Structure formats: C-alpha cells, structure tokens
Amino acid sequence: MGAGVTTEYRSDAQSEPTGGARQGAAGAGRLLAVSDLHVSYQENHDLVEKLQPSSPDDWLIVAGDVAELTTSIEWTLGLLAERFARVVWAPGNHELWTHPDDPVQLRGVARYEHLVELCRGLGVVTPEDPYPVWRGAGGPVTVAPLFLLYDYSFRAPGTTTKEESLEAAYTSGVVCADERMLHPDPFPDRDSWCRERVRLTEQRLAACDPELPLVLVNHYPLVRHPTEILWYPEFAQWCGTELTADWHRRFNTAAMIYGHLHIPRVTSYDGVRFEEVSLGYPREWRRRGLPDPLLRQVFPEAD
Numbered sequence: 001m002g003a004g005v006t007t008e009y010r011s012d013a014q015s016e017p018t019g020g021a022r023q024g025a026a027g028a029g030r031l032l033a034v035s036d037l038h039v040s041y042q043e044n045h046d047l048v049e050k051l052q053p054s055s056p057d058d059w060l061i062v063a064g065d066v067a068e069l070t071t072s073i074e075w076t077l078g079l080l081a082e083r084f085a086r087v088v089w090a091p092g093n094h095e096l097w098t099h100p101d102d103p104v105q106l107r108g109v110a111r112y113e114h115l116v117e118l119c120r121g122l123g124v125v126t127p128e129d130p131y132p133v134w135r136g137a138g139g140p141v142t143v144a145p146l147f148l149l150y151d152y153s154f155r156a157p158g159t160t161t162k163e164e165s166l167e168a169a170y171t172s173g174v175v176c177a178d179e180r181m182l183h184p185d186p187f188p189d190r191d192s193w194c195r196e197r198v199r200l201t202e203q204r205l206a207a208c209d210p211e212l213p214l215v216l217v218n219h220y221p222l223v224r225h226p227t228e229i230l231w232y233p234e235f236a237q238w239c240g241t242e243l244t245a246d247w248h249r250r251f252n253t254a255a256m257i258y259g260h261l262h263i264p265r266v267t268s269y270d271g272v273r274f275e276e277v278s279l280g281y282p283r284e285w286r287r288r289g290l291p292d293p294l295l296r297q298v299f300p301e302a303d
Helices: 042-049 068-082 108-122 162-172 190-206 226-229 233-238 282-288
Strands: 006-007 031-034 059-062 086-089 141-143 214-216 253-258 263-267 272-276 297-298
Touching: 042 068, 059 068, 059 141, 068 086, 068 263, 086 162, 141 162, 162 233, 226 233, 226 263
Parallel strands: 031 059, 059 086, 141 214, 214 253, 253 272
Antiparallel strands: 006 263, 031 297, 263 272
C-alpha cells in the first residue's frame, strides 16, 4: 500500500449542536457510526429496527446507502433520530438513485436537495448544515458530513482515461448501477458534479477552526488505498476521487469515516485513522458474520 499506510484488521473483517440535540457531560455518551444499511433487504430492516443507543447522549453517524426509496430513507433516519441524541448523515449513491419504484422521481441535484429537506424535517444533520461539534469523550471534534461523489479517477488497471476505464468495466461485466440510475442533472455528467462538490466542500473545510480536529464523514474513502483489496478492481472508479487524496493531511483530521466498499475494517494513512463502517448486503454479512459491534465506536476511541 505504500509508505505511511498501516492496516488493522478487526474481528468483523472489518458547529455546535442545535435543534434540541442532547449532549451530556464529557464521557456520558459515545460517537458511533454505521453505513450501508440497505434496509430494502428484510434482514437488514430487522437489524435496524433493533438498533439502540447505550446512552441517551449517544450520537450516530450514518455514512450513506440507507436505502433507494425515499419512503425507506425517511423511515430509517426517522427511527434513528428518535433514538439517538443526534444523527449525522452523508448520502451514498443508493439514496441518489432515481429508482423506478420510488414515488419521488426527482433526478440529480433536485433529488439531493429533496433528501436534505427530508433530513432537516427529521432533525438529521446533512452536508448542507453547520457541522456539529461532538463534546463527549474523545472530543471536542467537529463532525463534518461530506457529499463528494466520484469522478472516475480511480481508473481500472492498465487504463489512462475515463473512457478506457469504463470500457474495461463493461468488458468485464463489472458496472455500477449508478450508470443507469444516478443522474447528474443539471450537470452534464457525474464527474462534473463531483468536481463542483469537491470545490464547495473544500471551501467549507478550509473555513473550519484549524485547532479543532475533524471527523470527516463521506460515503467514499478520501484516498484510493482502501479500494486496492476489491475483488473486482474495475469497480474502484465508482469509489471516490483523487482530488481528495491529501485532505486527511491538509485538514486537522482525527478520523475519516466511510462505507460503500462493504469491507468493514480500520486502516491508517499518514497516521490518520480511516474506518469503514458498512453493514452491507445480507449475503455478505452472513458469510463473514455481522460487524461486532454493528455500530462502530469512533469516540472515545476503542482499544
């Protein structure tokens, strides 16, 4: 993986709060994280129904891929918002699909904006809201949910252009469903939308208090390294952007939380902790076992 990169494999294979958020004294609660709940699968739906905080002061980060249908997204985030002191959400690619069965047929930016308003109605923090500050054990840290997308710069092996990389994927049969259902409207393509999201997000992060560490939350990893163990390397092109490769060094980053790859584990890049917190599809977690615990403890940092 290169200099500055270490990996820890675990047993699972692995701004101030507003709007009534509860936050007790330091040490009273935990900052937890999960992603890729995919509640359209009944087994995952049943697991989510059972999720509970261990303290009324627990916060929960949800790093994308809750579901495809707006009704399922609303049910899931609403349930979690009722149980946890604060829920922080960053969108995954599945939330952004315009699925033929979804009663909401908005596309691209309009769909994302609809989801942001849905979350605000539930009291869930989105990438468009002030970043909340976790002041419990391990804090204070700013929790920054990001929406960045991907730009096909994690190219398939042996290719040098987006076109070549996509051709390799189609030839191998490994093609993300985003190509059919994640529309970039009004942008001409997903990479253009990604570049604009990177520009806007970079400005916001640069304006954060540099003395206060950040927990960066994005559906995709900010560096390419985690994709190097994918069984199908062609899929990496739908997993992030090279434009964020130095963000964990440029900004005062305490931890980077992501999902998408369905490979729950902890790695370290340049001394910064990266945690994939995916649940994934039932066929995956049945084979390897459920992440233990299902909700990853970000702070206080687990031993």
